[in-house]
Amino acid sequence: MFYRLIVNLRKPGNQLWLMPTAGALLALLIAAAAAWVNVFVPPSFLPDIDLDTLQSLLDVIASSMLAVSTFSLSIMVSAFSSASNGATPRATELVMSDDNTRMAIASFISAFIYAIIARVALGLGYYGQNGRFALFIATLFVLLYLIITLIRWVHTLSLLGRLANTLSKIKAATQKPLREVRLRPNLGATWQGTVDDRAKALRHNKSGFLTHIDLAGLQKKAEDSDCYLHIMVRPGEMILPSTVLALVQFRSNDDSEQALANMRSCFVVDVARSFEQDPAWGFLVMSEAGQRALSPAVNDPGTAIQVMYDLMSLLIEEVETDEAQASESSFDRLSIVAIDYQEWLVDAFLPLMRDGGHMLEVNLVMQKVLAGIAQHAPESGVRHAAKEVAEVALERAEKALVFDADRQRLREKHERLFA
Secondary structure: OHHHHHHHHOOHHHHHHHHHHHHHHHHHHHHHHHHHHHHOOOOOOOOOOOHHHHHHHHHHHHHHHHHHHHHHHHHHHHHHHHHHHHOOHHHHHHHHOOHHHHHHHHHHHHHHHHHHHHHHHHHOOOOOHHHHHHHHHHHHHHHHHHHHHHHHHHHHHOOOOOHHHHHHHHHHHHHHHHHHHHHOOOOOEOOOOOOOOOOEEEEOOOOEEEEEEOHHHHHHHHHHHOEEEEEOOOOOOEEOOOOEEEEEEEOOOOOHHHHHHHHHOOEEEEOOOOOOOOHHHHHHHHHHHHHHHHOOOOOOHHHHHHHHHHHHHHHOOOOOHHHHHHOOOOEOOEEEOOOOHHHHHHHHHHHHHHHOOOOHHHHHHHHHHHHHHHHHOOOHHHHHHHHHHHHHHHHHHHHHOOOHHHHHHHHHHHHHHOO
16 A cells, blocks of 8 residues: 555656645745744844835745746646657656656745745734744745746756657656666566466456556565465556466465455556556657657658667666666565567567658668667667567568668668678
């Protein structure tokens, strides 16, 4: 239950309201705490701040922050639309999770709430002489923070929603789970045993996409039930009620049904895929951005070429050995199905070779990129898959290209790169 709560709170859509809520509570605390200064300082000890000065400052903050918050929200909605139309609708959640955007909007809303609460409390005589001085100092700090936030927000606005910025966010979102998978291809599941025909099949009771697996929770439940699990699925797979999530080898069949029900909660199924544990989803979303660029309405092969270079940089990136050793953790009652490296390459390049097959420049770059992956990817499975995908890309292109000279040039390029 706690794991699912954390997963839900990490969703970009939930973070949009979470940070402003936390900021509003902090603003309420600061406005209320200004009156508590009398507990630590003798009455009338601090300078007396004119009531009108404080009221005018708070009025300026309240009126300006309401306008800025409304403007910022409209800009954010426009950025979502731009990311959806310029790259892919699947990139919207990445723009939504932009730290600077969320922090700016939370700051503006919190400052507005702070000013309103402090203004009302000031009118009710809640603050004494010391309290007014403390409120004045707090308001100056709020103003300084808002100035810094506004400057950063202007810089963010110059980038938010642009295609290059959206592509970089997709790449960064893919890079994190890809590194985790390369550090621990088995996700930390180290059990080397096998299950026999007495193993019970664990299935889910709903359909959707597997977004997260709580391996630590599964390990704990396996220890409590004295059993071993071979996980049959990885994050990103479509789950149906008939899909076997895992084969569970119990030493005793007592209460096995209850144990299976408890284990089911460790597999998080949602209506859409997530980037967090699923690098293949990142490859697919990057490919979608390239597909849109290759559409006749956009006709921007340069963006598709940039997408292919980004895919190559991800697939040939190596992980430091000491980093891998430092992050190694072991779940000795769990094993998991191997990674399908072929799926990575097919998801990434098949749509591009289909939509860009008639463009010689796109096909030449694709052969070059796949050759780079085949030579430099850390995993032998990725290197082998890159060679196979390059053959398919060549065959598709030879059928799509119109001129014999273009086909000949592409074949010579392929033979030279994969000689």
